[in-house]
Amino acid sequence: MIKGCIFDLDGVIVDTAKYHYLAWKRLANELGFEFTEEDNERLKGVSRMKSLEILLEIGNKDFDEETKIELAEKKNGWYVEYISKMDESEILDGVKEFLTELREKGIKISLGSVSKNAMTILKNINLLPYFDAVIDGTKVTNAKPDPEVFLKAAEELGLKPEECCVFEDAVAGIEAARRANMKVIGVGSPEILGSADKVIDGFKGITIDILNL
Ligand code: G6P
Ligand code: MG
Numbered sequence: 001m002i003k004g005c006i007f008d009l010d011g012v013i014v015d016t017a018k019y020h021y022l023a024w025k026r027l028a029n030e031l032g033f034e035f036t037e038e039d040n041e042r043l044k045g046v047s048r049m050k051s052l053e054i055l056l057e058i059g060n061k062d063f064d065e066e067t068k069i070e071l072a073e074k075k076n077g078w079y080v081e082y083i084s085k086m087d088e089s090e091i092l093d094g095v096k097e098f099l100t101e102l103r104e105k106g107i108k109i110s111l112g113s114v115s116k117n118a119m120t121i122l123k124n125i126n127l128l129p130y131f132d133a134v135i136d137g138t139k140v141t142n143a144k145p146d147p148e149v150f151l152k153a154a155e156e157l158g159l160k161p162e163e164c165c166v167f168e169d170a171v172a173g174i175e176a177a178r179r180a181n182m183k184v185i186g187v188g189s190p191e192i193l194g195s196a197d198k199v200i201d202g203f204k205g206i207t208i209d210i211l212n213l
Helices: 017-030 037-041 048-058 065-083 095-104 118-124 148-157 171-179
Strands: 004-007 108-112 133-135 164-168 183-187 198-200
Touching: 004 148, 017 037, 017 048, 017 065, 048 065, 065 118, 095 108, 108 148, 118 133, 133 148, 148 164, 148 171, 164 171, 171 183
Parallel strands: 004 108, 004 164, 108 133, 164 183, 183 198
Antiparallel strands: none
């Protein structure tokens, strides 16, 4: 039986992928190459430094470690500027209603994101009170598809991995949930997220029945 739900943030609770994209595109353009929305798909669920590696590979550029850290910080500065303007209106449809129902029925809720900006976003959109635990990029060393982020979330909720269900929009995240021995519901398109136990296109109209997997 499912006793806890673990939510990824970017692309599940809010559509921050567009802000990540704008910031990475700005960096690519500054470095003299193009970066498309299709390229951006490869960065979903991937850590900041790994994302930079992929971006530089696309642009056929290479830099020493120190410069790479500076570039990642530059991108993050722009990203932080974008997300500082976020508010409740950016919570994706149906998310709040679903979280409310889970709380009412005694299901524990955790965040499971590798973003170091997760706390800022949860606070800006006023969703922090819904979470019993928040595991983010400041608490893990291994990014998805490593299961660390989800295992830590289960531990903090006081649950066994098999009692948890993960909600994820990224292929790397679905693999991480599998490796953690958890059920996983994909949020997005079945063509991309086919390896999940179930795929939904969003939370509008979704009820606790979805957990009968
Ligand atoms: C999430 C997003 C990725 C992002 C990563 C790190 O997994 O899907 O696109 O690169 O978090 O985010 P951060 O806010 O720490 O740069
Ligand atoms: Mg995501």
